[in-house]
Amino acid sequence: MIERSPHLPGFGVCHGPSGYGKTYASIFAQNRTKALRVEVGDSWTRRTLLRQILKECSETVKERWPISDLSDMAKSVLAEDPRRPLIVDEADKLVDKGMIEIVRELQEASGAPVILVGEEKLPAKLLTVERMHNRVLHWFPAQPCDLEDARALANAFAPKVDIKDDLLEEIRARSGGRARRIVVNLDQAAELARNKSMKALDMKLWGAADFYTGEPPAPRHIEQYPRRERKAA
């Protein structure tokens, strides 16, 4: 995205369900490229959006500046660094609020690459905005974890326990490949290993312990309490 030629569209879209590690990826991208990142809030207006972007550029703005001035300033600031990307997290909220046009304007005027990060439905939402969707250069869906990724997570989050491949694969599958759930299960594994003072864990040692799948509890049948039987009259 950064090295694209200037005539190419400047938007990238990263989408995926929650817990796939989009946020971690955005931190990584931020640290690597010195990108600016804003996370859109529910209560945001156009003004807050522009103010937050300017704040990320270490610019101070006066309270009562009109939006057009803020927008001009943001454009000029972004244009000063046309290789520094702007990451907009929760970008689907921008589409919902009809504020995506501001971001498009900023991108077009400044030429800086803009990465929109959002939920799985973000591409579909962007398609409804005619002027947006053909300005997207790359769509990159977040991928579920494979065994190698799960291994990397295990090394980072449960470094003291050697988790064998069979258990790790089971954890990965039961977590649906979602990094966040895998980490919760790894925490449990680390705790189990500590309690049993084990150095290594495999499927046999894990036994019948539950996995964290994020499934909500099944509805209870509240009518199933024992009733006093009515005596026949």
Added chain:
Amino acid sequence: MRHNSQHYVPANLPVRVPRGQEGYWQIICQLADTKGDFTINDVDDQSNVGRGDIQVYVWSLSKAGFLDIVRAGKANRASTVFRLVKRQRIAPRVRRDGSIIPATAQENLWTAIRTLKSFGLRELAFAATTEDVRPTYEGTKRYVMRLTDAGYLVITSPSGGPKGATWRLKPSMNTGPKAPERRAVNADVMWDPNTKVFVGAEPIATEARQ
């Protein structure tokens, strides 16, 4: 003759002279806007530090490809004329051989803290890791403790469990993109480069010993 000088009221005007690499970069960008090509002398004129520092920085910038040499100096290197070719807002941090200095671990950690909002130490160290910067567990802990002492973070669950403690960034202390850093002035407090204030405990006035 003290009474003779009473017409001259000493005025204390704080004038900020750009210094340090950030300052030189600012001067270079301004020169590029107003003058176009420039020499090391032009940069030196607008700052008040020794030439050596500026010379080193300008030559490293040219090795790193931020500056082009338009005309090499004939008699001495000082008359070399440079042109700014790669512009950016943040001053590039370069070594003498022109290689880029990667971000510090603290900067990576601060970025991760601002994004994660709530985190444990292992999680934070993992999130802040890139190819060239790998914060250690101990270093992460030290920085988090410093930020907690200075009032940036609150502990949301104390340590003791297998997962260890978790912290949260106070929303009001999410001051901006630059990482607060430890500065030994006369007192040991945190410096916030966004709001440009020292944060934390009341600085205890002590003599700075050389």
